Amino acid sequence: MTDLLTPSDLWADIAAVRERAPLVHSITNLVVINLNANVLLAAGASPVMAHAHEEVADMVGIAQSLVVNIGTLDPYWVESMEIALRAAAKRGIPSVLDPVGAGATPYRNQCIERLLDAAAPTVIRGNGSEIMSTAGAAIRTRGVDSSAGANDALDAARALAERTRGTICVSGVTDHVVDAHGRWSQLSNGHAWMTKITGIGCSATSLVGAFCAVQPDAWRATTSAMALLGVAGELSAERAAAAGQGVGSMQALLLDALQLLDEREFLRRVRLEAQRC
Template identity: 60%
Template sequence: MPSSASSSPSQAAQLIWQDIEAVRNNAPLVHNITNYVVMNVSANALLAAGASPVMAHAAEEVADFARMAGAVVINIGTLSDHWVNAMHAAMRAAKAVGTPIVLDPVGAGATAYRNETLAVLLETATPAVIRGNASEIMAVAGFAANTKGVDSQNASHDAIEAAGQLAARTGSVVCVSGEIDYVIDATGRVAELANGDEWLTRMTGTGCSASALVGAFCAVQPDAWRATISAMSLVAIAGEIAAEKVRERGQGVGSLQAAWLDALQLLTRDQLASFLRVEGYPQ
């Protein structure tokens, strides 16, 4: 599946591959305070990509893990007061030592409790990256959004303006996931990633694992915009490869997770260059 979408696909692939190798070679520790639904798959995705996950949420120890980690990932999928307190503690500790924070605002806009929690978390520390679906990003930015539980009822392109405003207001890189992934920063850089497969939306934890992987890449790549592009490219291209394989075998989404983890681990430079479809990167 050769790429023709980017004006410089070979250069983009080279930069992304450098970041993939940096994760594999350095095995960054990624501290995740995430939800019950995705703990296992997110940890396995990080391991497959070459990173080292820790999934700790006790308020008594999260600050210690945040200080030693290469990145902290905050995912609000299954909220409770003691987890929220742990999120605050981890974010404060990460801020104090300059550890990059990735915020996944799962279900933003669905309930008042989620919206209030996100507002306070954003006051606690500025994330390096905010990654979510279109409805979530629109809700965090203060736009009207349509959500069905934690699923977006908006297309990713609907959230471009909201993402740009949120990036400008917070200074964070904002990633909108969807059929096209948009990665936007406060300086106005915008990248569009067109990889992925519809079957990934039928497997729980893909988006949350993407946020965890963004954390891994932020731990080895100081440009959070570039790190997010690299992580999202890996997630999506591995998904394409995995979906193609399970369809060829006559299998369905029940087999997809294992094939996706395999592809995260085994992706080659040539596969990356062949599959990559990106616009706006590099600049």
């Protein structure tokens, strides 16, 4: 597996984001919009949020990548996302879709179909049930939380990668990243408290956008982004718990870790497997 992807490759991508500070255009949801901007800044990227139909294509035109997140979708915002995905495809910049709550309502499913038809995203990231639902599997989502294990969703992820010819990330206790060329990475970092802060999954998606802007191999970029968040997440949760604190303090410490994590600590902690399947 070492020949496919090494921890040092991941760190090189983390360093590249910090050095090149890519501009990431995000059309994201109202719950996480502030956190996602702060996550991008802490990791060294530069966020811009814009959704007006009149400017969304122009903003894509100055960005290095696009992130689209349907968490609090409505018809106006879905059209913004559609325009932006088309503009990104036309310009050849990477795009990332987070199908938050896929399967929760018929409208949400229709909107995801519409976005996939507009332009296939370079990467799609979701939890198990979101990826299964996006892939067309019959599954009931319990709100925006996952009711399917990440492992169960691997087949769906591979089918979806076939359809988009792109990279699919299924996040969970273990994160899986597959692509249309049969590559498959697994990351076993993270902490249970990460599910107790709103928008950590959405933040992962934002980071994938930043990493795709500096690393043209989207499967590798996605793996690097998930590794950074997993390591920073477990580090911040451990630090909060050790101080008798909880998920509120952890949120601040997570941003600290995204900013200050060094190579030595990253390499010591990251648990990566990569293979062809």
